[in-house]
Amino acid sequence: MNTSQSPISGKIPRHVAIIMDGNGRWALKRGLPRLAGHKAGTENLRRIIKACVEFGVKYLTIYAFSTENWGRPQEEVTGLMRILEDVIDRELGELNEQGVQLRHIGRLERLPAFLQEKVLHAIELTRTNDRLIINIAFNYGGRDEIVHAIQQIIRDGVAPEEVTPELVSRYLYTAGTPDPDLIIRTSGELRISNFLIWQAAYSEWYVTPTYWPDFDKEEFRKALEEFSRRDRRFGKVTSAEYEESRA
Numbered sequence: 097m098n099t100s101q102s103p104i105s106g107k108i109p110r111h112v113a114i115i116m117d118g119n120g121r122w123a124l125k126r127g128l129p130r131l132a133g134h135k136a137g138t139e140n141l142r143r144i145i146k147a148c149v150e151f152g153v154k155y156l157t158i159y160a161f162s163t164e165n166w167g168r169p170q171e172e173v174t175g176l177m178r179i180l181e182d183v184i185d186r187e188l189g190e191l192n193e194q195g196v197q198l199r200h201i202g203r204l205e206r207l208p209a210f211l212q213e214k215v216l217h218a219i220e221l222t223r224t225n226d227r228l229i230i231n232i233a234f235n236y237g238g239r240d241e242i243v244h245a246i247q248q249i250i251r252d253g254v255a256p257e258e259v260t261p262e263l264v265s266r267y268l269y270t271a272g273t274p275d276p277d278l279i280i281r282t283s284g285e286l287r288i289s290n291f292l293i294w295q296a297a298y299s300e301w302y303v304t305p306t307y308w309p310d311f312d313k314e315e316f317r318k319a320l321e322e323f324s325r326r327d328r329r330f331g332k333v334t335s336a337e338y339e340e341s342r343a
């Protein structure tokens with residue numbers, strides 16, 4: 097039976113964040129250059145964005161390039177910059193028509209000037225859209241984000257007793273975005289790799305061995321359905337346990 101059109105049963109995460117990993121291994125398995133894997137990964141992203149709109153996910157954060165990824169061979173780094181440029185050129189019009197708002201998280205300054213301009217243009221063009229908000233984490237690192245926040249807090253002369261978790265959240269690149277409910281990591285690695293280290297405090301995790309280019313809508317649905325069965329306690333007890341303890 098084709099289940100593609102059936103709605104997700106249960107609660108939908110408001111914010112899904114994805115560590116899109118495994119592009120290189122996907123390519124290697126096929127005897128292709130790593131950049132072919134990154135291109136295939138980009139094609140897949142288009143499918144997952146569509147699925148987010150269909151399933152009613154409101155925020156999607158995608159990890160596209162980490163502050164540590166600069167350490168890869170120059171050819172791969174340049175190729176990844178070019179892919180971001182191509183994606184903006186090819187997809188911006190359609191994303192805008194679909195009501196997608198694009199945001200960027202990370203340090204824009206280190207990207208080539210032409211790419212910074214493209215990203216800023218995409219943000220400006222889509223800023224009033226609200227069907228799906230996509231944070232593109234490009235030159236993003238969680239530690240860098242926290243350091244940047246601390247620098248800003250000090251610059252603003254915030255008094256120590258005014259520093260609260262809520263205030264810190266407002267100084268992060270993700271200010272205004274709710275914390276991720278669900279974080280998906282493809283390709284099986286069991287680590288955070290400097291992604292949303294503050295925001296992930298109570299996120300649910302879904303890790304799959306599937307490489308990112310093969311992570312399709314059906315597997316995305318599976319992740320959402322598993323999420324809907326999770327019991328999120330946030331350090332407390334479930335309401336059922338609470339009632340039982342009082343009986």
Ligand code: IPE
Binds near residue numbers: 119162165
């Ligand atoms: C994820 O795929 C994309 C980026 C980090 C840019 P990888 O390139 O890390 O793929 P693997 O982990 O080498 O297979």
Ligand code: IPE
Binds near residue numbers: 118159165
């Ligand atoms: C995390 O993947 C970064 C992105 C997906 C952009 P990596 O492949 O860079 O992470 P490690 O090196 O396996 O931890």
Ligand code: MG
Binds near residue numbers: 117118119
């Ligand atoms: Mg990787």
